[in-house]
Amino acid sequence: MQKTATFSRVTQVPGLGQLNEAVGAAFGLPVGAVSQPIKTRGAVFVIRSDKRINSDRTVWQAQKKAQREALLDRLRQQRVQEFIASLRESARIVDNRKKIEQAGRQATS
Secondary structure, eight states: OOOOOOOOTTSOBTTTBSSSHHHHHHHHSOTTOBOOOEEOSSOEEOOBOOOOOOOOHHHHHHHHHHHHHHHHHHHHHHHHHHHHHHHHHHOOOOOOHHHHHHHHHHHHO
16 A cells, blocks of 8 residues: 555656556545546556545636747747758758958969
């Protein structure tokens, strides 16, 4: 038997894993209830929900704009990187440095 610390739906839970059936079932259980055996890839769990802390919608609403801006910034950066990579793939580069240097030497002679 193992007791876990409080966790969210997306955090890594020591002993339980992350983003698996057991974590999902933990959020579906009423407080005090014990689950049926829950099969995951590498183990079988029986879970008891001791406590639930509901999220505070006002806190999320307060930071929602910043979260949206951060996500949009990452998407913009990704699109710019993809655009630059596409330009590099399709670019035809001709190196004329030797001709320019030669023309410069001839002009100074």
